[in-house]
Every structure is written in C-alpha cells, then in structure tokens.
Amino acid sequence: MTNQITRCDCHxxxxxxxxxxxxxxxxxxxxxxxxxxxxxxTDHCDILEWSDANIARSNAQAMELNAKYDDITVLRGLELGEPLQDMDETARVLGLCEYDFVLCSLHNIRGEEDFYYLHPDRAQAADLVRRYFEELLEMVQWNEFDSLAHLTYPLRYITERDGVPVDMSSYQPVIDEILAMLAANGKALEINTSGLRNPNGFLLPTVEYVKRFRELGGTYITLGSDAHTPEHMAVGMAEGIAAAKEAGFTAATVFVNRQPMELPFEK
Ligand SMILES: [Zn+2]
Ligand SMILES: [Zn+2]
Known part of the structure; x- marks a missing residue:
C-alpha cells in the first residue's frame, strides 16, 4: 500500500x-x-546540551528497526542544533556515528534561550529575529549538513503562539542570501509542518519562501512533521506537498548515507 499523502517524513x-x-x-x-x-x-543534538548515549542509542535503534522491516526504510538522522556555538562538540557528534541525514537547526541564538522560552514584545522580537537570520546565514556558510530545518522557527512562538507580529520584509535580503547559498551548495530546505498544529499556524516556512528558494536555484526540499508523538506524524503533509508543488518542486528528497534521493510526488 502506498500512502497517498506522503512517502516520507524526515523530521x-x-x-x-x-x-x-x-x-x-x-x-x-x-x-x-x-x-x-x-x-x-532526527533526535535532538542541541550542541550546548546533548548526550552521547542518547545520540548513539537513536542511531542504533534506527539501524535495528530498519533491518527489522521490509516495507519501510528507517534513516539514521540527527537534528543538529546551534552547531557553530561549540565547534569541537559539533565535530565530536558528527564523528560519533554514521548518519544518513543531518538536519541543521537554530533554536537559540548566541547568548539567548530557545525561542520557546522567550516572550518578546514587538521591538525585542525584531532584534531577536534579525540576529536569528544572521546566525542562520553563518550556519549555511559552514555547510556541513544536508537540510536546513524550519527556516522561520522564531515565528512558531513569537507569532503563532504569542500573536506578536513580525515584519518579515526587512529580513528579505538576508533570507535571500541564506536561500541562494543553500541552493548553490546543493543543500535542501525543509518544509516543516509543525506550525500547522498551532491555533493560527502556518508552514515553517510558508510557500512564499519555498518559491523564493526555487527561484534562487534550489533543487531539494525535505518534508518533516517534527512529530514528538505518533499522532502528529505526517500531520500537515498535504499542505507541505501542496506548497512544494506550487513552488515548482516535483519531488521530496530523502537523504541516504548523506546523499539526496528524490521521491517524485504523485501528479
Ligand atoms: Zn527543531
Ligand atoms: Zn525537531
């Protein structure tokens, strides 16, 4: 049986x-x-706070479960958070196991807590989001990953949860730089559907950024529900795939042994 909604969930x-x-x-x-x-x-490895044991266990379980079933491929992933904030630890985790897929994310900018814990007002939000995209650009320049997770992560909390508006137009130049560099480096952009689970939620990022990535030469997108529980798996994938198609992508990409493999969408 082939699922009509999605063939993959890579987060x-x-x-x-x-x-x-x-x-x-x-x-x-x-x-x-x-x-x-x-x-x-893609278990969490937030670089300032991670455990060797958990990452090794996640990796071993992925291999074990992959070997157990013929009808599914279970990939050895990693959600590598804030890699630039401790480069020695980043090198260590990347050398700890073999991975199929390294998903790179930024949950807290330097010197700040995870956006989850922040409740900025409008002016503070503008500054935090600017610093977020600047650090994200540095991560993309660093380039040691396969896909960039939830490009507009701060909005999950600032806007979707707390209702504080953010004028995104002022960040367009740096976002363009991020997307163009991802594209030039042959890396993927993630369409993360977790935002849709919020009351006033939207895709992270929304279709306009997926389109922009395509315009700037982007080839690969990965799809992720970011499910922490089974009932959230693949939720919002129909919307995610619709956004990818609207932007001109004809396939979702999965990474196997760090190499892209495209899974064409149904027409
Ligand atoms: Zn994340
Ligand atoms: Zn995640």
Missing part, C-alpha cells in the same frame, strides 16, 4: 530526545500504519 523525535517520550518502535509502527516508505529519526 521525527523519539524518547532519545529530551522533549519526547515516544519509543522509536512506536514511531516506526505509526509510519507503517500510514504506509510511509521513508522516515528519519
């Missing part, structure tokens, strides 16, 4: 992440129920 957490209690086996069971062909377990 999932298990109890090897600090913020999930879901055993990897349950994520895989849910994916098989949905007929998803490829999933990546």
């Amino acid at each position: 999932l957490h298990t109890d090897n992440s600090f913020d999930s209690e879901t055993p990897a086996q349950r994520q895989v069971a849910r994916a098989r129920e949905l007929g998803i062909e490829y999933i990546a377990l």
Whole structure:
C-alpha cells in the first residue's frame, strides 16, 4: 500500500530526545500504519546540551528497526542544533556515528534561550529575529549538513503562539542570501509542518519562501512533521506537498548515507 499523502517524513523525535517520550518502535509502527516508505529519526543534538548515549542509542535503534522491516526504510538522522556555538562538540557528534541525514537547526541564538522560552514584545522580537537570520546565514556558510530545518522557527512562538507580529520584509535580503547559498551548495530546505498544529499556524516556512528558494536555484526540499508523538506524524503533509508543488518542486528528497534521493510526488 502506498500512502497517498506522503512517502516520507524526515523530521521525527523519539524518547532519545529530551522533549519526547515516544519509543522509536512506536514511531516506526505509526509510519507503517500510514504506509510511509521513508522516515528519519532526527533526535535532538542541541550542541550546548546533548548526550552521547542518547545520540548513539537513536542511531542504533534506527539501524535495528530498519533491518527489522521490509516495507519501510528507517534513516539514521540527527537534528543538529546551534552547531557553530561549540565547534569541537559539533565535530565530536558528527564523528560519533554514521548518519544518513543531518538536519541543521537554530533554536537559540548566541547568548539567548530557545525561542520557546522567550516572550518578546514587538521591538525585542525584531532584534531577536534579525540576529536569528544572521546566525542562520553563518550556519549555511559552514555547510556541513544536508537540510536546513524550519527556516522561520522564531515565528512558531513569537507569532503563532504569542500573536506578536513580525515584519518579515526587512529580513528579505538576508533570507535571500541564506536561500541562494543553500541552493548553490546543493543543500535542501525543509518544509516543516509543525506550525500547522498551532491555533493560527502556518508552514515553517510558508510557500512564499519555498518559491523564493526555487527561484534562487534550489533543487531539494525535505518534508518533516517534527512529530514528538505518533499522532502528529505526517500531520500537515498535504499542505507541505501542496506548497512544494506550487513552488515548482516535483519531488521530496530523502537523504541516504548523506546523499539526496528524490521521491517524485504523485501528479
Ligand atoms: Zn527543531
Ligand atoms: Zn525537531
């Protein structure tokens, strides 16, 4: 059976992440129920606070579950957060295991807490978001990853949760630089559907940025629900795929042994 909604979900957490209690086996069971062909377990490695044991365990479980079933490929992923904030630790985690897929993200900018914990007013938000995109650009220049996670992450909390508006137009030049460099480096942009689970939610990023990535030469997009529980798996994928198609992409990409492999969308 082929799932009509999505063939892949490349952003999932298990109890090897600090913020999930879901055993990897349950994520895989849910994916098989949905007929998803490829999933990546992308447990958190926030570089200032991570555990060797959890990352090694996530990696081993992905391999074990991948070997167990014929109808699904379970990829050894990693959500590498804030890699530039401790380059020695970043080198260490990248050398700790072999990965299929390294998803790069920025949850907290230098000297600040995760956006999850921040409740800025409008002026503070403008400054934080500017610093966010500046650090994101540095990460993209660093380039040691496969896909860039949730490009507009701060909006998940500032706008979607707290209702504080952010004038995104002032960041367009730096966002263009980020997207153009990702494209030139042959890296993927993630369409993260987790925002849709918020009351006034939207895709991270919205279709306008997916289109811009395409215009600037982008080739690959990855799809991720960022599910921390089985019931959130693949939620919002129809919207994510619609955005990708509207932007001109004809396939979602999964990474196997750090190499892109395209899964064409149904017409
Ligand atoms: Zn994340
Ligand atoms: Zn995540």
